[in-house]
Amino acid sequence: MSALALARTLLEGFDDYREHFRRITDGARERFEKAQWQQGQAASAARINLYDEKVAEVTARLRARFDSAVLLQSSNWPQVKSAYIGLIDLRVDDELAETWYNSIFCGLFSHDLISDACMFIHTTRPSQRQARAAQTRLYTPAGNLSDLLARIFADFCFSEPYADLPGDVRRLQAQLRESLPDWVCKDPNLNVELFSSVLYRNKGAYLVGRIYTPDEQWPLVIPLLHREGRGIQIDALITDEAQVSIIFSFTRSYFMVDVPVPADFVGFLRRILPGKHIAELYTSIGFYKHGKSEFYRALITHLATTDDRFIMAPGVRGMVMSVFTLPGFNTVFKIIKDRFSPSKNVNRATVIEKYRLVKSVDRVGRMADTQEFADFRFPLSKFEPDCLAELLEVAAGTVEVQGDTVLIRHCWTERRMTPLNLYLERANPAQVREALDDYGLAIKQLAAANIFPGDMLLKNFGVTRHGRVVFYDYDEICFLTEANFRHIPAPRTPEDEMACEPWYSIGALDVFPEEFPPFLFADAGQRTLFDELHGELYDADYWKGLQQAIGEGKVIDVFPYRRRKIDAE
DSSP: HHHHHHHHHHHHHHHHHHHHHHHHTTTTHHHTTTOHHHHHHHHHHHHHHHHHHHHHHHHHHHHHOOOHHHHHOOOOOOOHHHHHHHHHHTOOOOHHHHHHHHHHHHHOOGGGGOTTTTSSSSSSSSSSHHHHOOOEEEOOOTTTTHHHHHHHHHSSSOOOBSHHHHHHHHHHHHHHHHOOHHHHHTTOOOEEESSOOEETTEEEEEEEEEEEOOOOOEEEEEEEEETTTTEEEEEBBOOOHHHHHHTTTTTTTBOOOOOOHHHHHHHHHHHHHSSOOHHHHHHHTTTTHHHHHHHHHHHHHHHHHHHOBBOSSSSEEEEEEEEETTEEEEEEEEEOOSOOOOTOOOOOHHHHHHHHHHHSSTTTTBBBOEEEEEEEEEEGGGHHHHHHHHHHHTTTTTTEEETTTEEEEEEEEOOEEEEEEHHHHHHHHHHHHHHHHHHHHHHHHHTTTEEESSSOOOGGGOOOSOEEEOOOOTTTEEGGGGGGEOOOOSSHHHHHHOOSSSOOOTTTTTTGGHHHHHHHHHSSSHHHHHHHHHGGOHHHHHHHHHHHHHHOOOOOOOOOOOOOOOOOO
């Protein structure tokens, strides 16, 4: 077997994957211009599924093309890796090519054989890359913000016209003056730098860049909407780093954006969002497998360079999943228990299906993204004894001690958040009100995306560092249109009303929103407050109305930023 021939076959498969990825991504502009929202959702799911489909194709091709006795001899693979490095050295997507190689290797071999000799556990790409052609557009206002904005939208135009460009420019100019210190807008050295490609997601298009002077900078995001029949509307101008971070959140679907040099764009994003990890940024633009690689590299570096040890995650213990974490690493690790509570009408296969479903649906900023891992190996010394004892007790089929190593056969990782029930225990009245309001909004926005959480207990929602409430427990989710929302029938007799058991039949997918208040809130004050804020959630007709809208093909607006109108002076 020629190591070079095998390496070339791997790279041919990667080129095929990248071409199909580009085709799906490039269609985003037309889908936005034609307001093809349902097609956009289908394209997003197809692009996520594409990676595993293409890995499977190439793995099958390798098995057919090369002698298995040689192909599956791991001692041959250091030479394959060396040949592959030579083939990708001049590529502009070389870091993605490394991850692709790893995926093929793992498809052929047991995870027992994972090592830097055969794979790219650590990247071979230079940390300081040679400067490449600019992927940004630079604008200088020269004291005239109105002219600057007009030039931007002359460059970023679509087949559909802007509905009211002069009015939008006046409004954005007012927003810009309100958002930045007075002296900035008058600074002769002020510049605006925008990435040359538009980012698309759901029903929005986004211009992304920064505003900067020689001394300071601010992120800049300008969302655009296509109002069918009314043209393109420039919806906002956002310079607040926290709000821009939320737009790129781990709770959002992935952007569609033409990125000729992925590392350069991610580097650009890191300059304007220094709080974001590189893994999140790659994931946010659709390269979620490489995001997984970067996450793993950060994890093993953290374990190797700190005294951090795994502990059980704070909060109420789950009935289906067991959750542990590293105090100094902002992630939780979730494994499926061997046995579930009798009240849970699911099995292991169903739980896996639900978690994988979340990857491909529109998370609308209200569901945490996950990464699925097989055969994680951690040093035994990195576990607190009580944590390891609990994992072995509840998930012996998944967790195994092998000498000085702990093997986790299957798990998911998620961003760590403060469980909502724990947050409310420590919150002041204003924070309680804000959190319960956002909790209701989270439920409503999930419903707008055709997702019903199923188990809506406070413990299954978390609060992010930006104060947003996010759902993270997926074993009972379903599509909203699958649920049967019902009013509780009136009792037929006084005996019915006093009976311990319901006097009416209950189907597997029946939901009675009138039962939510005592189920969701043990605290009477929180129950009353939530009724004031979102009492319509207790009405079956509210849910049926959403089902009807979704059934009619409507894609309901859910915005990843605060919308506000500012009248130009």
